[in-house]
Structure formats: C-alpha cells, structure tokens
Amino acid sequence: MQSEIFSKIITVEDIDKVSDELDILLASLYKEKGRGLESALKYNVRAWFSEMLKNEITNNNIGVEKYLRQMKKELAQYTEVTLILAYEPSLSSMERFQSVLKSYIGKNVALDISYMPNLLAGAVIIYKGRYIDLSLKRAFEEELQKNREEIMNLLVDESENNNQKSNEIQIT
Amino acid sequence: MKDFNYYLEDIGEIGFIKEIVHSIAYASGLPDVHPNEVVLFESGTVGQVISFDMDVVEILILTGTKVKVGTRVVRTGELLEVPVGNSLLGNMVDPLVNPVAGASTIKADKYSPIDTQPHGIVGREQVNEPLETGVTLIDLVVPIAKGQRELVIGDRKTGKASLLLQVMGSQAAKGTICIYAAIGQRLIEINSKAEYFKAKGVEKNTIIVASSASDPAGLIFLTPYTAMTIAEFFRDQGKDVLLILDDMSTHARVYREISLLAKRFPGRSSYPGDIFYVQARLIERAGNYKTGSITCLPVAESILGDLSGYIQTNLMAMTDGHIFFDIDLYNEGKRPAVSPFLSVTRVGHQAQSLLLKEISRELSSFLVKYDRMKQFMHFGAEVGENVRNIIEIGAKIDAFFNQPPDSSIPINVNVLILIGIWTGIWNEVDTAVLVREMNHLIKIYSEDEKFRKQIDEIINSHNNLSELINTFRLNKEIILSRLDRPKKQ
Numbered sequence: 001m002q003s004e005i006f007s008k009i010i011t012v013e014d015i016d017k018v019s020d021e022l023d024i025l026l027a028s029l030y031k032e033k034g035r036g037l038e039s040a041l042k043y044n045v046r047a048w049f050s051e052m053l054k055n056e057i058t059n060n061n062i063g064v065e066k067y068l069r070q071m072k073k074e075l076a077q078y079t080e081v082t083l084i085l086a087y088e089p090s091l092s093s094m095e096r097f098q099s100v101l102k103s104y105i106g107k108n109v110a111l112d113i114s115y116m117p118n119l120l121a122g123a124v125i126i127y128k129g130r131y132i133d134l135s136l137k138r139a140f141e142e143e144l145q146k147n148r149e150e151i152m153n154l155l156v157d158e159s160e161n162n163n164q165k166s167n168e169i170q171i172t
Numbered sequence: 173m174k175d176f177n178y179y180l181e182d183i184g185e186i187g188f189i190k191e192i193v194h195s196i197a198y199a200s201g202l203p204d205v206h207p208n209e210v211v212l213f214e215s216g217t218v219g220q221v222i223s224f225d226m227d228v229v230e231i232l233i234l235t236g237t238k239v240k241v242g243t244r245v246v247r248t249g250e251l252l253e254v255p256v257g258n259s260l261l262g263n264m265v266d267p268l269v270n271p272v273a274g275a276s277t278i279k280a281d282k283y284s285p286i287d288t289q290p291h292g293i294v295g296r297e298q299v300n301e302p303l304e305t306g307v308t309l310i311d312l313v314v315p316i317a318k319g320q321r322e323l324v325i326g327d328r329k330t331g332k333a334s335l336l337l338q339v340m341g342s343q344a345a346k347g348t349i350c351i352y353a354a355i356g357q358r359l360i361e362i363n364s365k366a367e368y369f370k371a372k373g374v375e376k377n378t379i380i381v382a383s384s385a386s387d388p389a390g391l392i393f394l395t396p397y398t399a400m401t402i403a404e405f406f407r408d409q410g411k412d413v414l415l416i417l418d419d420m421s422t423h424a425r426v427y428r429e430i431s432l433l434a435k436r437f438p439g440r441s442s443y444p445g446d447i448f449y450v451q452a453r454l455i456e457r458a459g460n461y462k463t464g465s466i467t468c469l470p471v472a473e474s475i476l477g478d479l480s481g482y483i484q485t486n487l488m489a490m491t492d493g494h495i496f497f498d499i500d501l502y503n504e505g506k507r508p509a510v511s512p513f514l515s516v517t518r519v520g521h522q523a524q525s526l527l528l529k530e531i532s533r534e535l536s537s538f539l540v541k542y543d544r545m546k547q548f549m550h551f552g553a554e555v556g557e558n559v560r561n562i563i564e565i566g567a568k569i570d571a572f573f574n575q576p577p578d579s580s581i582p583i584n585v586n587v588l589i590l591i592g593i594w595t596g597i598w599n600e601v602d603t604a605v606l607v608r609e610m611n612h613l614i615k616i617y618s619e620d621e622k623f624r625k626q627i628d629e630i631i632n633s634h635n636n637l638s639e640l641i642n643t644f645r646l647n648k649e650i651i652l653s654r655l656d657r658p659k660k661q
Contacts, residue, residue: 128201129185129186129202130203
C-alpha cells in the first residue's frame with residue numbers, strides 16, 4: 001500500500017498517534033448521518049494528516065473504510081528498532097537512521113529513541129530482542145579491561161609530566 | 173549468579189516486560205530463549221521461563237522484588253541450579269539456597285540442577301533396611317524402610333507435624349541427614365521447627381528448606397525440588413537421607429495457581445492436567461540407591477478425613493504406603509492419632525526381621541479383633557472371659573501406643589514391653605501403673621548398658637514370636653526385677 005502518510009512516520013510515537021487517529025476516523029464513519037467522517041477530519045485529527053488522507057481517499061476507489069483498515073494493517077507491520085543515543089537527534093538524523101535501518105532490514109521501521117548521555121557517543125541498538133552495544137562507553141570499557149595497566153601507567157606519566165611543566169612555569 | 177549487565181553483554185539478548193499477572197510476567201524479545209531457562213530482571217529479580225511463542229516469553233517470577241511493565245530482562249543461558257554442600261547442614265535456606273534467619277553463609281561444593289529426570293532402575297536397590305522412627309505404633313504396625321516413600325496424610329491439627337519432628341529428631345540423632353521442606357508455611361511455624369531441632373541438639377544433621385506463605389508462588393513451587401536436590405547430594409556421598417515434604421497439597425495448590433494464571437486448561441478440581449506428572453517426577457527421585465538412600469515422607473492434608481480427594485489419591489499412587497491421622501482418634505486423646513487400620517506400608521515389612529514381621533502381623537490382627545470387640549461392647553452386651561481379656565489387653569496396648577511427642581523409643585524396648593503385656597506381667601495393674609512402669613523400663617534400657625545388652629541379645633537371638641514369648645514367660649524376672657514392685661508376702 002502506498003501512502004504519503006507513511007513517509008511521515010519515523011518513531012513509535014508517530015505510529016501510536018496515526019493509529020489513534022485512524023481509530024477516531026473509523027469510529028466516526030457511520031455517525032451524524034454519514035457526516036461523521038467529515039467532521040472528524042476537520043476537528044479530531046491533525047491538519048496535515050487530514051489533508052493527505054482526503055487526497056488519498058479521493059484518488060483511491062476502494063472505499064473509505066477499507067482504505068483506513070488497510071492503513072491500520074500496514075501500521076501493524078512496522079518493525080520497532082530501539083536506538084539509545086548519547087545525544088538528542090534532529091529530525092533529519094532520525095530520517096537518516098530510519099532509511100539506513102530500512103535498507104538493512106528490508107521493512108518499514110519505526111524508531112524508539114532514548115537519550116542516555118553516559119554512552120558518550122555511538123549507539124545501542126535493540127532489534128527483535130538482540131542487544132548490540134556500539135557505544136563509545138563500551139569501547140572504552142573493553143579497552144580499559146584489556147589494557148588496564150598500560151592505560152593507568154600512561155595516565156600516571158601524563159599527570160607527572162603536567163605537574164613537572166606547571167612547576168617549571170612557576171619557577172620561571 | 174552474575175549481574176544484569178554481564179548477561180546483557182555476554183548473551184546480547186534483551187526483553188521488555190509487557191504484562192504482569194501476579195507471579196507471571198510476559199516479556200517481548202529474548203529471541204533464543206530456552207524452556208526452563210533462568211532469566212534475570214533489571215531489578216535483580218530472578219525468573220524462570222515457563223513457555224514462549226514467536227512474540228512473547230512467559231516467565232515465572234521466583235523472587236520477591238517488584239517487577240514493573242517496561243522492566244528489562246535478560247537471559248542467563250542457565251537452567252535453575254542451586255548450590256549444594258556440607259555447609260548446608262544446620263542451616264535454614266530458601267528454595268534458591270539463600271540463608272534465612274541468621275543462617276551461616278553457604279559454601280557450595282557444587283551446583284546442581286533442581287529439576288532432573290528421576291534415576292532409572294540401574295543404580296537403585298530393593299529397600300532392605302528398616303528406618304526406626306522411635307514412634308512405637310509406626311515401628312511395630314506400619315514400619316518404614318530406608319528409601320521408602322510413605323505419605324503422611326490427615327486433617328489439619330491432627331499431630332502430623334509433631335510426629336514428623338519426632339521421626340526427624342530420632343533419625344537425626346542416629347546420624348541420618350534430615351531435610352525438612354516447609355512448603356508455603358507460616359514463618360512462625362518454620363521458626364518453631366528450627367527451634368525444636370536446636371533444643372533437641374540435632375541441628376547439625378538437619379537442613380530446613382523453607383518458603384513462607386508470603387513468598388511468590390514460583391518460589392513456593394520450587395521448595396520440594398530444592399530439598400530433593402540437596403537430598404541427592406548427600407545420597408551421592410553415601411549417606412542415608414530422610415526428606416520431609418510438608419506439604420504436597422499446598423504444593424499442588426500453588427502449581428494450580430501458577431497454571432491458571434498462565435491460562436493452562438484446568439482439569440479436575442481446576443488442577444492442571446500435568447499435576448500428577450509434576451509431583452510423581454519429584455517423588456520418584458527418592459528411593460534406595462546403591463550409594464545411599466532417600467526416604468521421603470510427603471505430607472498431604474485431608475479434609476474431614478476424606479482420603480478420596482484428587483491430590484490425596486494421586487500422592488497415594490506415587491508412594492509406597494501412607495500413615496493416616498484420624499481426627500476421631502485425635503479427639504479421643506490418642507497420640508499419635510495414627511489409624512492402624514487405614515494406614516498402609518507396602519515395602520516396610522520386607523525390611524523387617526522375621527520376628528518383627530511376625531509381631532507386626534500378630535499385632536495388626538489383634539488390633540482388628542480388639543476394635544471389633546469394642547464395637548460389640550457398645551451395645552452393652554454381656555461378654556465372656558475371652559472377650560474381656562481381649563478388651564483388657566487392648567486397653568493396655570492403647571496405653572502402650574500412646575506416646576508423648578518428644579520421646580523416641582527404641583524398637584527392642586517396644587518389643588520387650590509388648591511381650592510383657594502379652595505374657596501378662598501387667599495383668600493385675602491399672603493403666604497408670606502400666607504407663608509408669610513402661611517409662612521406667614524405657615529409661616533403664618537407655619541408661620543401663622548391661623540391661624540393654626541382655627535384652628538386645630535375647631530379642632536378636634529369636635526369629636519366632638512364640639519362642640520369644642516362652643523365653644520371657646520362663647524368665648519373667650528379667651522384666652519384673654527392674655520394675656521396683658513391692659514384693660508379695
């Protein structure tokens with residue numbers, strides 16, 4: 001099913017909102033002597049959604065109810081991918097994430113984005129129960145575990161050098 | 173068990189709780205989860221997978237910490253295992269073998285899975301050694317053998333727990349490892365049992381595996397499995413183990429609760445269809461093995477003396493007999509209130525000596541006769557001397573069977589007293605004197621080594637009851653000389 005509305009869906013919250021709106025429209029179908037849908041499109045759903053849906057319903061000849069139900073079915077087929085990021089992403093980066101993930105997974109993807117600054121950078125991806133930690137925090141931790149002594153020595157040397165330099169500056 | 177982050181990174185799978193229904197949680201994710209696998213929640217709560225489909229994993233919550241919708245859960249890749257070891261002796265632990273109520277730290281000798289397939293026929297042996305309970309009525313009429321599974325059944329408050337403690341006390345004193353599984357009991361009851369073992373000075377040979385009524389259903393359900401796993405550890409060390417599962421009716425009720433919450437199809441009395449399998453698989457793990465033995469005494473509660481309940485009959489089918497506690501006998505003041513007529517031991521007799529077998533047979537047939545005569549007497553009928561004799565001896569045997577809950581009587585002194593009653597040593601005395609003299613004999617037997625040796629020698633050298641009776645008839649002085657009776661002028 002091709003719908004412009006789907007191109008606006010990026011996150012799981014978007015899915016929930018669209019799904020709620022479709023429920024409202026479906027419930028309004030046979031109310032107010034057939035004028036319920038018109039009134040719901042005007043007052044109960046978002047303007048852009050209403051506009052797009054009106055156009056699509058006019059261009060399709062399969063009937064409003066069937067069209068709305070097909071949309072609901074399509075929404076249910078979205079795959080949820082959880083992304084935990086170290087920063088709050090912009091809309092454009094979210095769109096980019098979505099398109100990259102869609103190209104890998106081959107299905108419509110809805111992002112569930114969480115913000116966790118202690119990841120430093122990178123991301124944690126949770127997809128169908130698989131947990132993949134690609135964060136900088138994890139990389140640091142691994143590195144620290146592997147070469148703990150070496151890193152500690154480097155840090156000690158560095159701090160000693162800094163102390164020496166500051167002493168020299170004070171003397172001069 | 174390691175922490176949440178370890179398993180998250182090691183296994184790389186995560187789930188999220190979608191729904192919680194009492195002690196059952198439904199989680200999404202965890203794609204490669206296994207049946208019965210242990211899972212760990214973010215909050216530290218432990219769970220066990222009951223079932224799963226393509227989208228949802230059904231998890232039984234085992235520990236008490238709160239779990240909320242949205243909580244993360246990880247696989248551990250492990251089946252439920254508990255630490256077992258000699259350091260368990262003298263301790264009270266929960267079903268996950270965490271020390272309870274001031275118990276010392278448990279040092280694990282190894283980890284054992286708690287739900288295992290019962291042993292096959294290879295490795296098992298016929299029961300051949302009696303288990304002396306120290307309870308006269310049981311040792312003489314419904315004997316138990318090491319490795320036997322004997323159901324203890326009766327109404328509430330009929331003295332089942334006292335008898336079990338008595339048996340445990342006397343067995344622990346003999347060096348048997350005694351494990352008491354308190355399944356969903358009140359904390360105060362559990363603690364009183366621990367106190368009893370301490371007071372008896374036998375706690376070094378006892379282990380209590382306890383779950384209280386306020387614990388999650390999953391934890392209560394695991395209690396007998398953990399107790400059995402610990403019993404198997406000691407059996408494999410070549411020791412004899414006495415395992416008490418108190419009680420299996422509660423265990424069945426808890427399993428019913430879990431099954432109904434998990435939307436399993438209910439069967440008879442709303443119990444799930446596999447209730448027999450679940451309990452039989454557990455009790456079948458007890459028995460007499462080439463290495464050691466596990467004598468299992470599962471307990472069941474009857475309602476108004478009804479033995480035909482679903483779980484009760486199931487348990488009877490799984491065990492090698494049952495000891496029935498009769499509420500009427502209890503109300504008559506008999507202690508223990510065990511009904512010799514409704515109690516059964518299927519393999520206990522085969523472990524008895526020829527003499528004890530004969531005594532048991534004679535005693536059972538006498539008790540039937542005595543009971544019939546007592547019923548006959550209800551009609552106020554005039555009776556002959558023979559019947560009067562039976563009634564008189566029967567009353568003495570009743571007094572002989574009456575035993576305080578904290579006493580343990582060796583089998584040979586039981587035989588001695590019984591022979592004394594049969595040979596007429598106490599014919600002309602009333603019950604109060606009989607009881608006093610019996611207690612005196614028991615005391616002398618336990619304190620006077622010479623007397624004990626003499627009695628043991630006489631009893632052990634006889635294989636025939638009538639010969640033994642004759643020996644004592646001809647040598648009444650052996651008993652009479654110890655009774656401190658005033659000499660006849």
